[in-house]
Amino acid sequence: MNGNPSSRDSNAIDPGWIDDFLFTGKPVDVCLRLPDPVDRGTLHRLVTEAQTRLAAAGLRAGGAVALRLPPSLAYVVNLLATWRSGAQAILLDHRLTDHEADRALRRLTPQVVVAPVRAGNAALRVFVDVTEGVAPYADRPATSDHAVIQLSSGSTGPSKVIGRTAADLVAEVRRYTQLDGVALPGERLILLPSMVHVLGLVGGLLYGLHAGVELVPPERLSGAAVLDAIGAADSPATVLGVPFHIGLLAATQLDRPLPMFARMVTGGELVSAATVRSFTERFGVPLGNMYGMTEVGVIGTDLYGRHRPAITPAPGIEVREVAGELWVSCPTSPYLGSTDPSRWSAGWLHTRDAGTVDPDSGLVTIRGRLDSQVSVGGMKVDLTEVENTVAELPGVAAAVVVWDDGITAYVQPVGTLTEETLDQQVAERLAGYKRPRTLRLLDQLPRTTTGKLVRSVDMLRTAGTS
Template sequence: MDRSAGNSTLDDAAWVDDVLLAGPSTDVCFRLPEPVDRGTLRRLVGEAQARLAEGGLRPGGAAALRLPPSLAYVVNLLATWRSGAQAILLDHRLTDHEVERALERLTPQVVVAPVRSGPGALKVFVDVTEGITAHSDRPAGSSHAVIQLSSGSTGPSKVIGRSAASLVAEVRRYTRIDGVALPGERIILLPSMVHVLGLVGGLLYGLHARITLVAPDRLSGDAVLAAVAADDSPATVLGVPFHIGLLASTRSAGPLPQLRRMTTGGELVPAAVVAAFTDRFGVPLGNMYGMTEVGVIGTDLYGRHRPAIAPAPGIEVRESATGELWVSCPESPYVGLSDPDRWSDGWLHTRDAGTVDPDTGLVAVRGRLDSQVSVGGMKVDLTEVEATLAGLPGVGAAVVVYDAGITAYVQPDGPLSEEVLEKLIAERLAGYKRPRTLHLLDRLPRTITGKLVRSTEALRAAAP
């Protein structure tokens, strides 16, 4: 049976051994910082599988994992899939109320959560002892291998399901992307493994390609660079724009010949930040564009096309008549949602504005589709206004929305007054593009994955 051809189901759990756990027992797959080899990982997964069965998990059922980044999370995730069951991934930073709402809707057979944790402040991987609690006797509500909740940066979270075949296809897609880490190399893994970049681009691809996944001792720039320097093998730092700031905060860094590149997902990185990073470390700052629904959509890992990206192998991107980017997606990824404005006829509607170059196929992402507004009959792209504000001296981050007029929410990076900010804006933007209202916030609201929240209601609530 060709398990890469789309035949993997919940009842056919051998894909975990075939695609993720295969390889010599002595191969080191994690450094946390202690090494964990494949033989040890296979044993731990088998033991967790037995505990899950004893707790009430059955083939065709579902296990909700509410665990922080940890070896326990990895082991229970793989054990759930190996049991022929669905894994529901609940970010450990969700509130009890949010978790309860998710459990009421998804009705897993068991919930796996910490009963004891070691010191966790600023730790990338936490030492966790997990407990298993029976929750229901129902089978999984769908045949998806994994259920994830969207980050909800522009509205309520969506429930998104992906099949085992979809995960396997994406893992194999990574092997065909020029610039990803190669077998025998290391990935310094910073993003959460509950969300798609850390889950597939880090954990699953690393296991499949026999790449050592390294968790720095602490979530700090110095600790990340120390993790890179701890071994002679080439290293790729995988993270989100927030992590670039961590590296920039380091006071000094000697030569790091092991560092090959940093790859970021999530929001587009401002050009000034890219230049500062590449000048300091002398390696490319690569970019990935993707969505929870389909995983990686496109990449620019050498920084050659910034801000455009090249579609990932096997992914088609289309520019609709309204300027929205559509991405090939054979089946609807949404659980309990039938909305042709999100998915129809094999195409995911990204809600992102963009263009596809007919000659090169390169995709330029312009921002949210609803970022185009009319002011006095003039078209204004709120993405342009936001990028201009974010690049001003003294500005740490900015979000621009249309709320009865162009409204800007700004997080200063040091002393900054509205008067100074308005003067800087006036020097760079035409009058019709300037924000009608400015709000200075100590901290802009972000999702649990670190993305800036663009919900007008949430921003209003955060303003003084």
Template structure:
């Protein structure tokens, strides 16, 4: 795109054609599993624009998309933007109550939702026939191109807006990161495209850079390996730590010469897990740090700096009073004025961390509220959590402070509290060890696969 992008608005739809849909009509951009070329995608987007306009969508308005990952989702998202309107992304797993609250607050002109869905519960991309219904005649509540709800891993969801200029800038940022999938290669996409990693790091970057987007047919290790093997071109697996377990538990029947790397966002992967992945598959497990508010912040795609990351091009990170802050020219929050979250061009991440003045490397040390005092001694709950997740027989763990250090542990096979306490006693000082241990069959996770850290939710999950 040669035109300046700094002042792009949702009402300037040309960026969709310039940045996302340009290219030869015969180039394959999606495999769902049927191949979709750019000419077909452009035609489908145009048809969807007509349907959205007939239902009442106007430039400057908004369309709420309550669709599962599907070709219908991709088409209606691009059609909304191409119509000069705002896209409100509602995860299809939200309850009717949650959706109604969002619609009352954000007043879209139209709502796009499934009329029929097929393909099975474990399908990553499903077959959807969508319907479009009128909802209001009001304009969008803001000038953002996209509205997303935060994952809510530590509390209530926030309403976050990003401008067209911001999205385009992040897409271009990806093109300058060493280690991302290159033109002519493939992204095996595992996270949802409703959320920032799958949306920008997967869909938008893939369309812009001529990288084929290939969701596996099902959410399972065998299906992921099959997707990697399906073509001869290099493949990068994009997911979150939850997906590492899917691959680790699956027997790779022969070499995988197409596999280039796996890149994970979300929680930091323990060093032992990363090394085990590299030993097994012979490729690096890359790490990506980001937030819904700004997208990708930093990466370590070759696994050279673990647990640190290098800020992405065009991103500035500071450490102020032990908190990481990220450059962000305008507040990303819709209807929220909270200087503890954003002020003076800086996003307060509420993550603890450091920035090396010599190398610029950023080390994320967990949430600020993970630092607690026990008997006058400082304890970092992320250290306790990392120790737990590194123990044999532990699939996942969350450590919080709830009238004392409390650990919620999801076993990977037979495990008892007595065994856990013995192993921890060998590895952690007494004041750091959990006062209470809960073994749970399945730790609660957000719709993006992140472990939930809200104490009431964790208490409800415990036996």
């Protein structure tokens, strides 16, 4: 497949970066523990076998593979096999509905789709035992030379499909190696975030493979299982997760000393001062803070928790404050297709996060979101996407979706639409973490004098109880 130049499309990705950057080290070195150890030699063999299956399904260098797999050894193997084949990886969250996944596939037209044909008991499992199926999809090359394509939470608009090159991923991993407090070679990383998303993908999988840090997903997504994973060996362990995972640990009885517990590092939404204080007092280790975006990866960190909610920009990253919004240096647009200038322009990514930059220390303080994106259990959800989906359902005249201690949808129905029918329709179109927790049917949604839908939570509450 790699020996015939005519078989390579113009967007082929140099596969050498995988061997040179991720497959260094001794073949006997353990890189994953699931809980059985997977050494580098075994991983390399599995990746080579997967390359053969992908090629048999029609993958060519310069093509693309859509991975719709849960966190699993199969996901890791097929992701690396895609890159070693000189192809692009399109990462689809396995929790997407068929409706959402089909829409993404039609838009991105990969040559091959990899999806489960059988999965073991996945309830609360962090890594799942998966038997994958490899199937041809479209005989077209990739539309760009990006190594990875990820969909942000609102994937319906032109600025929601994000591409990153191999060089960009390598640069980000190298930024991790320069961070004070990051897990070091020979240590362990207790991996909780999904590897479909940037924190688990780069900060977990790619950094661990490059730096020689053993990746240890706990057997189950529970506080007890996380503590068991920490205490399973004497080497220092760092827990990587999101604020949702702090709650798992907080609800678990600490019944033994864990001297190997080095720290926990979280990305995602802001963590309250009370939560930080409770965690550090209970476990006696730092709760580090990490700030990043799918578009550029890690932006800044405070891995010792000294400056929370402020962070120090990562090496090679410049952050500025413009009219209360944080902008991040980004030489080229990360978005496929036409780019919304309110998101990226002239080498700057507009984060839509409120924040400040201290002119003396350079510390960046994040104040929260400026737009409609919220976090549900550590997963980013764009309320605009949810609202558009609900508004397009049969029997819906108009809809407003807001955050009111959870995703809440106010819906103006047509005819005899019931909440039960509406809930069923939403479940067919949106992943579980995106669905409104509360549905309220109103005869008339409140509007301004100019006819615009009102989005004030207080006014909507009042209308819903009148």
